[in-house]
Amino acid sequence: MPTVTFQTSGKAIEVDKDANLLRTSIRYEGAVPFKCGGGLCGTCRVQIVDGHENLSKVMKKEIDRLGQERIDHGYRLACQTFVTGDITVSWGEEDVNRLNKIAQRRINAAQ
Template sequence: MIQITFLTNHGKTVSAPVNSNLLRVSLREQGGIPFKCGGGLCGTCKCRIDKGREHTDAVKPKERKLLTEEELATGFRLACQTFIDGDIAVSWQPKDVVDRRQAAAAGEG
């Protein structure tokens, strides 16, 4: 079993089998990573692997479409596309922060 720490969710730590999908673990264990489609199309589950990046699988083409090279280089991934084979710590922008940023960008804030 591996340990996944959801930093944005008060440091909640859960156990999961090796080669687990990060979003599925978050859903099953109430880790809190936001999501909409679950298929790598919308980018809602963008998160940052803060510790244990070496325990994630290779970046997928869907991630390269939604994340910049700079984001990928600094540990950002799509949770729905990421499989874990060792202990990690993950964080993300809380949904209310994302909603406020989107509203301000659209001129609603």
């Protein structure tokens, strides 16, 4: 079974192959920040520290929300990412209020 290591929160969890990264974090309290869970807001942005090759392909929503430059630097949206092998992820301790405002605007615009 693949292991997901949440470097920022200090948790490591064994998961089934093809597990969704955000759902894994929610289920096992990995602490990845999120607002919508559907690729609209971008708040579940994580950086893949190790194991890039053990992830699903980058989705269009990720390119739209993150931009190609961030993806090239190892960033992914946890809600759009599926795990096929061992990975390590981290995320910044950014201003949560700012992320929440961005998320709410994007969610409202999509409705």
